[in-house]
Amino acid sequence: MKQVAAEVISVEQILPGLKRPAARSIAGSWLIRLSCPEIAREARPGQFVMVRCGGELTLPRPFSIHQISGDGIALFFAVWEDGRGTNWLRQKKTGEAVEIFGPLGNGFSIQPSSKNLLLVAGGTGVAPLRFLGQEALGKGCSVTLLLGAATAAQLYPERLLPSLIKLVTATVDGTAGRKGMVTELMPDFAAQADQVFACGPMPMYRDMAAQKRKLRLIGKPVQISLEMRMGCGLGVCYGCTVKTRNGLKQVCKDGPVFELDDILWEELPKS
């Protein structure tokens, strides 16, 4: 784990914005590449970094590591229209420095016996799963990614995924792939999977936990990456505590990856 001033290699907008009358609007999704050999060397899929988003903000922001390439890491993130940290980060220019520390958290774990992996991404949830998919392919696993989004334009582009990943999509409005939530694709794929890895919004996890039979997840090892508001990223401030079947856990230090069954979903605040 290191704290470094990482040089910005590139910043690219990947997805357009999305106006949502009833909810917070999204300005778009961006991919930033940062040079930080010390962090790139250590990082495992599912881990994250803390980014100091300018001098005005009191707290750093956690970002999943999306990809490792050579000395660099890539972060993929959605920017809310009123998101102060993400709006700061997306405006960084090549050659500028960004203060980050990491890698943090536990990360996903692929069991040695697993051959077929099912990855389930709800929207920006693809962020840590791309890194996991890449790593799994390297271990000789076959990888299927179920990718969901509100509409076709919000789907993470296939050209940015390793070509060996089998991609299946769903959109809420039916403009691409199957019409509906990404979880609705699960019954067709979960049975063949040795392990399931999911990342998405809280309602997606609640859905998975509540409908395990329907989604064919009974007896299946399912790892999820939990997002919580964090203070320190190191397990010292106790800001991101969640209740689990194994007692209180810090999402930043003990997570962000947990077994789906370990989280006491009814104890978590709605949202």
Place this chain on the structure above:
Amino acid sequence: MNLSVELAPKHKPGLRLANPVMTAAGTFGYGTEYSHLFDIQRLGAIVCKGTTLEPREGNPQPRLVETASGLLNSIGLQNIGVRALLEEKAPVWAGWRVPVIVNIAGEKVEDYAQLAHELDGAAGISGLEVNISCPNVKAGGAEFGTSPEPAARVTAAVKAATSLPIIVKLTPNTGEIVKVALAVAQAGADAIALINTVRGMAIDIATRRPLLGNKTGGLSGPAIKPIALAMVYEVASAVDVPVIGCGGITSGRDAIEFIMAGASAVQVGTASFQNPRAPLDVLEGIEEFMKKEEIKDIAEIIGAARR
């Protein structure tokens, strides 16, 4: 250049720090969490997470809200409890050069005395910081710190139960902070730290509910620095024990302000979240200032703004 400070001149053997930069309780864990990020042994002292007799679960989520130049928290003293601290943390500290001070909190006067008793003589512990200022717990905490008489009672009970030097950490959420400071100094505090967080609130206008699970919380960060500075200035003018300044310190400049207001040492808290190296940056900033101003001993500028 001499940066060392004595925080417990009336105590034997005292509490001498190699430099005046400490960490603030609740923002630096047990120190171990930061040992991979920088050389924590260079700090003046580490104050660990607030510790109670029994482990505590803390308050419901959400526990953190970022505000303008500040942070509202309602953690509620979640901690591992004193026994786990003695078994798992103190033995690690015993091998460290940097002194570690244990922050203790209780619901009753007897809890504080019991904690002081259990920590007395443990290897790896150089002092106690008595937390009578946590705004996020129902019983105890800040209710002892808001008026002189209960504050003095807790201080005297801790003093009687330990041979360690004791710091008492005060809350700003009182109109009587100078009287509280005088009372705890009279009751045996070797040093006084201030301020803990300022009580505050934030509301989600979409849901029309308070944003914190505990409704109210404690405000920290640069937003409270001027409040802390004025209180340190007042208290340092009134008491004859060393004062430790805390509240929104993020740079050497901030620390120098507190030292000039009368603080013998400073605690860096919320700044560590955004920048884990903040305590070390503060120390290096102080050193730089002293070099530039040709100050040979930090003592030369303690209380300079009051002269």
